[in-house]
Amino acid sequence: MHHLGRIAVRPVAAGAIVCVLVGLAILAVAGGAAARSAPAAGPGARYLALGDSVTFGYEESQVKPAPDYTKASTFRAYPDDVGAALHLRVTNAACPGETTSSLINANGPSYGCENSPPPNQNVGYRRFFPLHVSYKGSQLSFAVKFLKKHPGTRLVSLMVGANDLFRCQKTTSDACLSKSEQQATLKTIKRNVRHILSAIRDKADYEGQLVLVHYYSIDYTSALFTGIVRALNRTIDAAGKGFHVATADGFGEFRRGSAHSGGSACKAGLLTQLSNGSCGVHPSYSGHGLLGLAVERIVKR
Numbered sequence: 567m568h569h570l571g572r573i574a575v576r577p578v579a580a581g582a583i584v585c586v587l588v589g590l591a592i593l594a595v596a597g598g599a600a601a602r603s604a605p606a607a608g609p610g611a612r613y614l615a616l617g618d619s620v621t622f623g624y625e626e627s628q629v630k631p632a633p634d635y636t637k638a639s640t641f642r643a644y645p646d647d648v649g650a651a652l653h654l655r656v657t658n659a660a661c662p663g664e665t666t667s668s669l670i671n672a673n674g675p676s677y678g679c680e681n682s683p684p685p686n687q688n689v690g691y692r693r694f695f696p697l698h699v700s701y702k703g704s705q706l707s708f709a710v711k712f713l714k715k716h717p718g719t720r721l722v723s724l725m726v727g728a729n730d731l732f733r734c735q736k737t738t739s740d741a742c743l744s745k746s747e748q749q750a751t752l753k754t755i756k757r758n759v760r761h762i763l764s765a766i767r768d769k770a771d772y773e774g775q776l777v778l779v780h781y782y783s784i785d786y787t788s789a790l791f792t793g794i795v796r797a798l799n800r801t802i803d804a805a806g807k808g809f810h811v812a813t814a815d816g817f818g819e820f821r822r823g824s825a826h827s828g829g830s831a832c833k834a835g836l837l838t839q840l841s842n843g844s845c846g847v848h849p850s851y852s853g854h855g856l857l858g859l860a861v862e863r864i865v866k867r
Contacts, residue, residue: 604720604775604810607867609653611720615645616669616709616762617779618679620857621660621725622698624848628840635695642851644779645723647858652867654721657712658698659705662691665729666758672704677729683736706765713770722766723814723861725779727755727798748794752801759805767809776811777861778802782820784837784847786829814860823856 607613615621623643625633634640649656661668663678672680680690691697701708713719734742734751742748766772780799783792799817806813820831827833832845836853840846849857 607720607865611654612716613654613656613721615658615723617660617725618664618729619662622662624662625838626846629838630841638696638698644854644857648861651862666726666755669705677733710770713772720774723777723779730755756801756805763809777814778806778811779814780817782816784831786821812864816857816860819856819860
């Protein structure tokens with residue numbers, strides 16, 4: 567759900583899925599509370615944020631002033647808000663365009679992080695621009711190594727899955743609008759998210775708070791858009807069963823934030839503002855503030 571400036575991995579504007587899912591990179595109903603046995607995330611504790619372009623803080627190239635992709639530090643996102651509010655030390659490993667598959671295996675099908683759908687297979691954000699932290703291999707392998715190295719980490723968040731649907735939309739003749747294609751993609755997302763959570767809990771032996779961040783709808787009056795986001799969030803929730811996760815209700819926060827703007831996250835100023843007067847699909851600073859609030863509400867401290 568992003569592009570690379572001039573080298574651009576451009577999300578196709580056609581088809582309903584693109585507009586609705588926020589991906590990059592690309593959040594339905596709030597879930598449970600953090601596991602009671604998990605230690606509190608007190609001031610000075612480490613927070614590891616995993617995910618796609620939303621977690622990274624990506625902005626489209628049409629945003630004014632134009633983003634400087636060569637300086638990752640210029641991109642702020644909800645993990646920064648959470649870190650500031652709770653006084654945590656943030657490590658943001660997210661990559662714009664990450665899918666659930668490429669998060670596990672850097673050679674897996676990505677939507678612009680490591681690689682892109684044909685004909686731009688060799689185009690990937692990590693190939694040209696820095697991430698917030700530098701690492702080789704997959705985001706998951708970095709996460710496992712990080713958690714082993716920093717056993718005092720008290721919070722891990724994960725927001726991923728939208729780019730799987732964007733990739734389906736890009737690589738299918740009907741833009742992934744058939745129920746069978748959507749269900750197959752959601753099945754893959756569920757399997758991969760379970761793999762990711764299992765690695766965090768078992769391989770890294772992480773016992774701290776683990777938060778799944780829900781995606782938001784860009785238009786809450788659209789049953790189609792909002793329905794796809796709800797299905798994605800339900801899939802993520804189902805994948806989290808048994809792993810002692812909490813869910814951050816980004817979906818609900820955006821819905822409340824859009825209520826006085828006719829249900830439009832764009833009109834509410836929650837999305838990036840493009841130079842042509844329209845909105846992107848990524849959160850604005852205000853939108854990130856709401857996602858951060860959703861996380862802060864369920865973190866035990």
